[in-house]
Amino acid sequence: MPDYATIRALHLTCAALSIGGFVLRFGLMLRGSPLLAGRAARVLPHVIDTLLLASALVMVWKGGGMPGRDAWLNAKIAGLLLYIVLGTVALKRGRTQTQRVVAGLLAILVFAFIVSAAVLRSPLGFLAPVAG
Numbered sequence: 159m160p161d162y163a164t165i166r167a168l169h170l171t172c173a174a175l176s177i178g179g180f181v182l183r184f185g186l187m188l189r190g191s192p193l194l195a196g197r198a199a200r201v202l203p204h205v206i207d208t209l210l211l212a213s214a215l216v217m218v219w220k221g222g223g224m225p226g227r228d229a230w231l232n233a234k235i236a237g238l239l240l241y242i243v244l245g246t247v248a249l250k251r252g253r254t255q256t257q258r259v260v261a262g263l264l265a266i267l268v269f270a271f272i273v274s275a276a277v278l279r280s281p282l283g284f285l286a287p288v289a290g
């Protein structure tokens with residue numbers, strides 16, 4: 159089993175690939191590109207997101223002792239579910255272009271929230287100053 163630092167690096171790489179890939183597919187959707195239906199656009203996101211979640215779970219299992227970790231981890235899990243739902247609305251389920259654009263922008267915002275919850279180690283993430 160690779161050490162914690164390696165798993166963490168994999169997690170960060172997959173997080174970057176996940177949002178990078180999403181923004182690319184969002185752009186393809188806006189242009190009505192047939193590439194969105196291509197093999198790479200359909201398969202790669204699943205591989206990346208599975209690795210992102212698997213690396214997260216290994217860190218949860220291996221790590222520990224970090225104070226208040228459960229709270230921001232729960233916030234990240236909730237955020238991840240929301241990011242996935244918004245992502246499918248943006249790329250597939252949204253019935254109008256407006257619905258898709260709004261969902262896509264919200265997905266990017268939720269992703270930024272997840273990163274902020276991780277970096278700030280706070281379940282409120284970048285909302286902490288607003289929530290007081």
Ligand code: HEM
Binds near residue numbers: 169277
């Ligand atoms: C889109 C989804 C996710 C993104 C963008 C993301 C992003 C990040 C980032 C940026 C860090 C580094 C934080 C820092 O040390 O400054 C991190 C660490 C971590 N994340 Fe995630 N994460 C995601 C999903 C998850 C999920 C679902 C879990 C748990 C179930 C999780 C568990 C962890 C853990 C345990 C760490 C390690 C903290 C440490 O040891 O320093 N992540 N994540």
